[in-house]
Amino acid sequence: MIENAVTEAQGGVDSAEGPVSHRLHPLTLLINFIGLLPSVGFALVALTWSNFDKALDAGFLWLAPLIIPLIFAIPMFFTWLAWSRFSYTVGAEDLRIQSGVLSRNNRSIPYERIQDVNVEQKLIARFLGLAKVKIETGGSGGDEDSLDAVSLLEAERLRDIIRDRKAGLIAGTGSQTDAVEGVADEEDSTPVFAMNNTRVFVAGLFDFSFILLALLGAAAQNLDFLLPGEVFDPRYWAGLWMDQEFVNGLSFGTRVLGILGAIGSLVFIGVASGVIRTFVREYGFRLDRVKAGFRRRRGLFTLTDMVMPIQRVQAAIIKTGPIRERFGWYHLKFQSLASDVGGESDHSAAPCAKPDEIEPIMEETGIRNAAPELIFDNVDSAMWWRDALILALALAAIAWALSHFLHPAFFALILLWIPVTASMILNWRRHRYALTKDQLFVHTGWWSRKLTILPLRKIQSVDLEQSPLDHPLNLATLTIGVAGGSALTPLKINHIDYQRAMDLRLNLLGPSSGLISTAKQH
Template sequence: MSGERPDPLSFEVVPAASGPDAEGRRRVHPYTPLVHGFQWWPAGIAAAVVLVSETGVSLGGGGLLLGVAAMLLLTLVGTAFGYLSWQRLTFWFDADGDLRVDSGVLSRQERRLQLSRLQSVDVLQPFLARLVGLAEVRVEVAGAGDSRVSLQYLALAEANALRNEVVARAAGVRHDAEEAPEQVLAVVPAGDLVLSLLLRVETFGLLAVTVLVVALTIATAGPAGLVLVLVGGVPLFQVFAQFSRYYDFTVADSPDGLRLRHGLLQKTRQTVPPGRVQAVGFVQPVLWGRKNWVRVRLNVAGISAATQGSGDQSFSENVLLPVAPWPVALDIVSRVLPGVDLRAIPLDPAPQRSRRRAWIQWSRLAVGHDEQVFVARRGRVVQRWDVIPHARTQSVRVTQGLWERALGLASMHVDSTPGAVTISALHRDAGDARRLAEAQSERAAAARARDRSTRWAAPTSDVDAHPAPPAEAGRVE
């Protein structure tokens, strides 16, 4: 981003790679293979430490030499493979303004990302790449299955320029436009982040498991086991991982969407274009109540269920704000959902007899709606408020289990794209649940008819950006 402080961790700022070739195709940075080669080192060193401490091999000349040789070999193989894939990876913008990426060593892959369906653009700096001033660009479009492209690695300035170009093209403005100006909305102080992570309900569970694991290892394996445990076996490290991930969390608003920046070791800069937010959820663990804190999560389409659970960055992608006071959170959410005043929405509680089905959270169960959004509240130990715009409703379900049936209750669910936020009106009166479902279905239909959010910056006459029609797949043999 322009006007940002230089990264204190980066010891070498690499120059941008050479320009595009005759056909306008560009390549990622030539240092990329080296980064791929060296990325084995942390895991390699950790494995070596475990091996040495477990088998008691003395760190004599022979063993050390063998270890170093193995590491170098791995590095060499990694670099060689990295070079092959670097050679075969090209990207460019085609005549239609869509992003095209050709890649693959053994099996070739040609991808075309329809930028009118852009969901998010991330610029990531994994630790190793950050040291040499490189960054990864991830572009996510809406679509079934794997609809993400990751370009590893570009010089940071180049990565930011590419991000701007993708966003500008998706917005429908000239792609050589200046980077849109931004306004910082919130920065999460490190102290608040630490305290909030410690006050989470999960932390106590992790603490208990950690004590158990450490005690058991020391009891069974002696001090040697302690090293093994310390190399990633301690569940409490998850709290540190979260701290590292959300460190220096900054939310900024700009015409091309919300920008989220965070990370201690790995830096992430996410851009969520306007209108791409599928659902918003507020989470408040019981111990945050005194501080009036809340965590805000997002569903963004395209981050498929498959990528949701895997990869170390998946977690951050659905967090809009790791911790903030309620007024700040509501202010930021009002940028995502313009014209919605969540405090003004009247909530209708679940019937009293739901107490016999949900004996802890029953009095918290409530739903409400206004012109634009549907809200469901639930949870007592961890309180949740889940919000979905009517225009983003995918489908509506009514479910009823045995016990609910006996009590004449049923639950209604509003389906959103896969993500952390699920919207459920639990344990309503059975007839009421059905009426809620029908009413939500009608509100969704009306909202869909009004909605247009592709090519958000383009003049209103430009409606060519209609999303692809549903594919039809007959697979009967």
């Protein structure tokens, strides 16, 4: 019955006479109404705290049955008006979207400009059998267009037709039957990688986060009226622990248990936050190999269904950590020309996988993992000792100033040099690189370990930089430009000999690559 309503509301499929205009599903109005409830509730609260109650006491009680329905009716009327004036048409060469009530907007999106089509289902939409279609055209605005609520069948039909017409596999007919059969074939396919609930839980154990602590802090600020006294007031607890008589009244064992309890609570909150966040994001994770590339589905409250074309993959990223690596768990990501659903810079392909599970996925992209016999080159040790020397001088100056003007105990700040320097040494030992005839391998990080595997044909630019501190040591840094991914974390090889950097840059670019090469000196 629902499918019949969908077909009637959306005008059916394209006919022989030409493309047919479609509307969003009628249940879009229900979803929008649910979304209006918080705003309507806020309006009712605002009326309660205004002079509205005095007007009722003055004899205008008959206004209540009129005003309260109007608060709901007015926004719903404009929502219905916008829905009735919104339509889309799947043409032979483009997708056309018409919207606007007073000012009409007719947007035409050629298929060759569309980079990605993703399907997303939030919790309420999943119960109603609806989905949101996100259309990315590669512009600066990211997902420039979207169809907020269509049936899941229609969303999959749109995704397959746009993808096929972009690839030139069909000539503009795009029957709904063919699209549904294609989706059915993908549903029956064997996943390249999948995670059950146990695997998702293991992945969450390594995804340490303090997001739950932030939520508890926000609740403490807004719900302090629920408990008596100053339980949610951090200033109360800070003043209590700074009270010398109170602290002296505690036994040594109580103080140690208090410190261990505080540390244990933070660790528990961090682990619990990671598990909860991972379950919400990765629940039901499944990666399939389909005709266009990799199809990934995941999500507990918001189910996302996206296809990543293999030809758009620029690099492979294998992430791990000292504890995760000891248990043999790795996270495979692909740096792609398109941003991932949810704003992630890289596409997650296997969040918690063993090496033998990663290999088949990488083979599909033509990117090879590092061979056991591959020899990596280390960078110069100045990466740690130069920064450690600067840190020692800065900490000594700060500690002397604070201990001289405030309290002698501040001189203990100099002890921070030990763990920070130890971290610098570990990061230096992990920062390595290797070059084969067609791929570049770069290891970075000690705690957050990352191996970036970049095919040489994907390199867009190579910048050689020298800072004022690099000149005396004859060092340089190479920054490799790659399309896609996060611009905040470019691929770099730090602190290598200048001549060595020059030779490596030539090898990366190749004699006839025609890529951009720059040298910067500061």
